[in-house]
Structures are given as C-alpha cells and as structure tokens.
Amino acid sequence: VAEVERVGPIGLSDFKARFERPERPVVIAGGARSLRACELWNPAYLTERFGSVVIPYKLSRSHLHPDFHAQSLGQMFARESSTFAELLHAIGSGPKEERARRLFTGDERFLLRRRNGQTTIDPELGGLLDDVEVPELVPQARLYTVWGWFSGPGVRTWLHYDNNYCHNLNAQITGAKRCWLFPPSELGKLYPFPLAGQNPAHNCSQVDFEAPDLEKFPDFSGAERWEAQLSAGDLLFIPALWLHTFFHEGEFNSNVNFWWKPEQPLQSPVWARQVLLDAVAASGTDGKSSSPHAALLGALDRALQHAHYPKE
Numbered sequence: 001v002a003e004v005e006r007v008g009p010i011g012l013s014d015f016k017a018r019f020e021r022p023e024r025p026v027v028i029a030g031g032a033r034s035l036r037a038c039e040l041w042n043p044a045y046l047t048e049r050f051g052s053v054v055i056p057y058k059l060s061r062s063h064l065h066p067d068f069h070a071q072s073l074g075q076m077f078a079r080e081s082s083t084f085a086e087l088l089h090a091i092g093s094g095p096k097e098e099r100a101r102r103l104f105t106g107d108e109r110f111l112l113r114r115r116n117g118q119t120t121i122d123p124e125l126g127g128l129l130d131d132v133e134v135p136e137l138v139p140q141a142r143l144y145t146v147w148g149w150f151s152g153p154g155v156r157t158w159l160h161y162d163n164n165y166c167h168n169l170n171a172q173i174t175g176a177k178r179c180w181l182f183p184p185s186e187l188g189k190l191y192p193f194p195l196a197g198q199n200p201a202h203n204c205s206q207v208d209f210e211a212p213d214l215e216k217f218p219d220f221s222g223a224e225r226w227e228a229q230l231s232a233g234d235l236l237f238i239p240a241l242w243l244h245t246f247f248h249e250g251e252f253n254s255n256v257n258f259w260w261k262p263e264q265p266l267q268s269p270v271w272a273r274q275v276l277l278d279a280v281a282a283s284g285t286d287g288k289s290s291s292p293h294a295a296l297l298g299a300l301d302r303a304l305q306h307a308h309y310p311k312e
C-alpha cells in the first residue's frame with residue numbers, strides 16, 4: 001500500500017511533468033480552495049438555488065454503489081427521482097444506513113460535456129458551475145466532461161475504472177472522502193466483470209473490498225494499492241484508467257470532477273481491454289453470455305487483462 005503524494009500549490013508545467021505525463025496520482029492540498037463553491041455550498045444554499053429541480057439519483061439497497069450483491073441487475077442499477085431539495089433532505093437527516101442509500105452523480109445528469117468542439121451544459125444544473133471554475137491544470141481544449149457528486153456519510157462507490165480513457169481531476173468541495181487507487185497494470189488481480197459474462201459492468205471489479213472472497217479472487221490481496229485522504233478544498237488527480245473506489249466520510253459530501261483526454265495515453269491492460277470492449281460493442285457482436293463467441297471473447301478479455309506494457 002502506498003500513500004498518494006500530497007503537494008501544495010503546483011504550476012501547470014510541474015504538474016504535467018511530474019504527474020500528468022507519467023500518469024501518477026497526486027493530491028493537491030487546498031488546490032480547490034479558491035473555488036467559490038467551497039465557501040457557498042451547503043444544503044441550505046443549494047436548496048435555495050436549485051431545490052425545485054427534479055433530478056434522478058442512484059438508490060441502492062445498501063451503502064454500496066452499485067451493490068453487486070443485489071439479486072438482479074435492476075436492483076443493482078436502481079434509480080429514483082425527486083426534487084434536489086428532497087434529495088438533500090434525505091441524505092442529510094435520518095438513520096445513517098438510509099442516508100447512504102442515495103447518491104447523485106453526473107451519470108444521472110452531467111453538468112457539462114464537450115464533444116467535437118460542441119459544449120452542452122445542463123440547463124437546470126449548469127448553474128452550479130457559476131461557483132466552480134475549471135481548474136487551470138485542466139487543459140480547456142481537451143476538456144471532456146464535468147460531473148457533480150452529492151452524498152451523505154457512509155456511501156462507498158464500488159471499485160471501477162472510468163471507461164472514457166480520460167484523466168480526472170476531482171475537487172472535494174465539502175465533506176471528506178478516502179480513496180483507494182490501483183494502477184491499470186493491476187487489472188488482472190482485480191477481476192473485472194468479464195466480457196460475455198452475466199454482468200455488463202465490465203469496468204467494475206467483482207471483488208467486494210469490504211469482504212473480499214480470497215478463495216474466488218486469490219490474486220486480489222497482492223494488488224498494488226494507493227490511498228488518498230481528501231478534505232474540503234483538496235484536488236485529487238486520478239490518471240486515466242486507474243481503478244478507484246471512494247469511501248464517503250463527511251456529513252455532506254460534494255465534489256465536482258473534470259475529465260480530459262490525455263495527450264499521449266499510456267498503454268496498459270485496462271487500455272487494451274477497453275479497446276476490445278469498445279470494438280465488440282461497435283461491431284454489433286453480441287458480448288453477452290449467450291453469444292456464440294462467448295468462449296473466445298472471455299479468453300481474449302482474460303489475455304488482455306494480464307498483458308504487460310510496454311512490450312519488451
């Protein structure tokens with residue numbers, strides 16, 4: 001287990017040379033403190049400005065998001081909707097287990113998206129960005145997506161990688177989170193849901209970190225893990241395709257994260273495998289367990305998970 005390095009204010013060229021290009025995670029302590037959101041955001045302020053907006057959110061049967069122990073895919077990926085005011089109330093009061101069942105992320109509604117030079121901002125929630133400027137470490141020209149995250153205490157997001165091939169700068173606005181990160185080279189020890197298997201969440205690990213089944217997933221305990229602690233005002237850089245899981249520790253946790261495309265992406269098992277997953281999806285080949293190609297797809301998936309880069 002390694003501790004993610006914490007640095008103070010850092011200039012763009014230093015950040016690029018030490019962290020972005022080598023794809024090494026870092027916490028920039030206080031790096032988000034100048035955002036107005038860090039001063040302003042609390043449930044009362046957000047209720048006043050956005051309380052009437054109706055938003056979808058994740059509703060898990062437990063604090064796990066998704067909860068892969070649930071009986072059906074429908075339960076694992078269940079959503080509900082309410083006004084933002086009602087959601088803030090539900091995550092802010094009542095028994096802790098109940099508060100941890102709800103999580104809003106940009107998966108439900110993104111704040112901003114830039115594709116092929118076109119920027120789309122959510123007409124109702126985009127106003128959150130009045131309080132959040134894009135940090136200078138994020139190259140505007142390659143900005144891809146901006147998401148907001150809101151939760152109460154106890155939530156854990158399941159270990160996964162972001163399948164958009166992007167670097168991620170995650171600003172902790174309020175509350176606190178603990179994060180575990182795994183380099184993409186460790187994929188084979190983290191057992192992602194396989195291609196042509198029963199569960200389509202191929203970017204998620206099958207292992208429950210709170211109760212790992214080491215008989216079923218024996219290599220998991222040997223995986224290289226990095227840890228970071230985030231307090232309000234910190235920025236966490238998650239390099240492209242690193243796996244991550246977060247524990248939500250504050251009473252009211254809010255984050256905004258910024259994704260951008262790397263200039264020179266590094267090859268890794270995650271990268272190679274995700275190219276395969278995208279190719280299978282684009283070709284129209286059935287990547288489900290019922291596919292006539294299931295055995296071949298499963299074998300390719302496993303081989304790519306254990307590939308080594310750079311090739312000797």
Ligand SMILES: O=C(O)CCC(=O)C(=O)O
Pocket residue numbers: 149156157162168170177244245246247255257
């Ligand atoms: O805050 C979390 O629980 C997850 C954050 C995350 O997955 C991300 O920034 O990509």
